[in-house]
Amino acid sequence: MREIRIAIIGTGLISHRHMKVWSQIPGANVIAGCDIDETKLQSWGERYDISDLYTDYRKLLERDDIDAVDVCVHNNLHVPLSIAAMRAGMHCYCEKPMAGSYADAKLLYSAQEVYNRKLAVQISSIFNLQSRMARDMVANGELGHVYHARSIGHRRLGRPGVDMQNFSPDFYSAEIGGHGPIFDLGVYRISQMLFIMGIPKLESVYGAAYHGIEIDERLLHGNKYEVEDLGVGLAKYEGGLTLDILESWAIHIDQIGPNMIVGSKGGLKIIAPDTYGGQLSNEELFLKNPQELEFFGIDNGRMVDKKMNVLLNHRSEIAANPRMALYNDNQRHWMAYLTGELDNETRYDTPWLALQTALVSEGIFLSQQLGRSLTAEEIDDLSTSTAVRKQETPWGVFEYDF
Numbered sequence: 001m002r003e004i005r006i007a008i009i010g011t012g013l014i015s016h017r018h019m020k021v022w023s024q025i026p027g028a029n030v031i032a033g034c035d036i037d038e039t040k041l042q043s044w045g046e047r048y049d050i051s052d053l054y055t056d057y058r059k060l061l062e063r064d065d066i067d068a069v070d071v072c073v074h075n076n077l078h079v080p081l082s083i084a085a086m087r088a089g090m091h092c093y094c095e096k097p098m099a100g101s102y103a104d105a106k107l108l109y110s111a112q113e114v115y116n117r118k119l120a121v122q123i124s125s126i127f128n129l130q131s132r133m134a135r136d137m138v139a140n141g142e143l144g145h146v147y148h149a150r151s152i153g154h155r156r157l158g159r160p161g162v163d164m165q166n167f168s169p170d171f172y173s174a175e176i177g178g179h180g181p182i183f184d185l186g187v188y189r190i191s192q193m194l195f196i197m198g199i200p201k202l203e204s205v206y207g208a209a210y211h212g213i214e215i216d217e218r219l220l221h222g223n224k225y226e227v228e229d230l231g232v233g234l235a236k237y238e239g240g241l242t243l244d245i246l247e248s249w250a251i252h253i254d255q256i257g258p259n260m261i262v263g264s265k266g267g268l269k270i271i272a273p274d275t276y277g278g279q280l281s282n283e284e285l286f287l288k289n290p291q292e293l294e295f296f297g298i299d300n301g302r303m304v305d306k307k308m309n310v311l312l313n314h315r316s317e318i319a320a321n322p323r324m325a326l327y328n329d330n331q332r333h334w335m336a337y338l339t340g341e342l343d344n345e346t347r348y349d350t351p352w353l354a355l356q357t358a359l360v361s362e363g364i365f366l367s368q369q370l371g372r373s374l375t376a377e378e379i380d381d382l383s384t385s386t387a388v389r390k391q392e393t394p395w396g397v398f399e400y401d402f
């Protein structure tokens with residue numbers, strides 16, 4: 001197994017989940033970390049016994065013995081730091097969402113080719129048998145002519161940084177986070193449904209975004225809450241296929257969902273998509289919330305409801321073909337792409353999927369602004385960059401050039 005030397009940029013909350021997964025992947029060797037918060041960086045270094053620590057990413061990127069970076073900073077910093085790393089010759093694994101706007105996601109997408117580097121975006125919801133099984137059933141025609149799908153998710157009161165105080169207020173800042181639940185959590189479900197639908201071509205989007213729920217100012221500690229708490233949309237794809245979207249991280253209702261896809265011969269209910277990072281990141285959640293598929297259709301003229309136990313099928317799939325482990329975890333998948341175990345034909349193209357997710361998501365916000373539906377071409381024309389170009393840090397002002 002070839003060793004891949006990795007540096008983490010951003011040693012905050014999510015970096016720990018990544019570290020847990022890296023530690024289980026043969027050949028993955030995290031040798032350096034970078035954060036502008038020196039205290040956080042030092043304790044991260046001590047925890048993982050890593051002494052190559054940088055407060056200035058430019059110094060880290062000068063090294064010529066690092067193969068790849070894992071970008072764990074906030075949304076509007078994904079593009080500046082990922083592009084800087086690829087320009088410096090490193091492959092890049094970027095946290096979701098790909099960017100804070102479609103325009104920026106496009107820049108990152110093209111940077112792979114410009115700098116001839118391998119890019120992946122974290123989308124744990126497609127790296128499991130549930131998504132593959134549903135995708136294959138759609139592709140094999142088991143649902144007949146597919147005409148509608150739903151991407152839906154909510155938390156009752158689960159705004160990161162507000163109701164979940166251990167999360168950074170950057171999650172609700174327009175400048176750093178960019179958007180709320182549509183970009184933060186919706187990405188998992190929208191990407192999963194697009195993957196299952198075969199990533200069709202978007203035609204148009206109509207949508208709305210609300211800061212609807214009352215907020216207790218004491219929970220903000222002087223910060224401003226600047227993003228939506230509910231986003232809804234209806235997207236039309238080629239061939240007449242529609243996708244309705246609803247994503248909220250604070251709403252006064254107990255249950256919404258789950259995701260579904262329906263066709264002329266059958267429908268699928270998609271239960272418990274993975275938004276926690278996969279089996280390697282959280283074995284307990286993986287076993288506690290088994291992802292399941294339920295099929296509803298007609299068999300010999302009789303209505304049938306079939307429950308497919310994804311967890312048991314997952315075990316037998318791996319037993320029969322251990323190579324499928326490469327398709328059950330984001331980071332394992334990207335490593336296999338870097339080492340050549342997977343190539344452009346056999347890997348999941350997460351940058352393309354993330355870009356298509358950004359396109360429909362941004363359509364919701366532009367539709368809210370303009371009060372009408374927009375075509376995909378209009379979204380492409382009207383989307384503007386929100387990525388951070390200048391960042392004040394304790395180590396001076398970082399100017400990003402991308």
Ligand SMILES: NC(=O)c1ccc[n+]([C@@H]2O[C@H](COP(=O)([O-])OP(=O)(O)OC[C@H]3O[C@@H](n4cnc5c(N)ncnc54)[C@H](O)[C@@H]3O)[C@@H](O)[C@H]2O)c1
Binds near residue numbers: 167
């Ligand atoms: N926290 C989660 O559970 C979770 C889950 C999935 C995805 N994510 C995604 O991960 C990203 C980070 O989230 P988080 O919760 O870890 O945030 P966080 O605030 O805990 O960590 C981000 C870190 O980036 C550092 N940083 C900022 N600018 C930097 C720079 N120029 N160079 C180096 N470091 C810099 C910050 O100091 C901070 O320590 C977000 O895009 C989020 O959507 C988070």
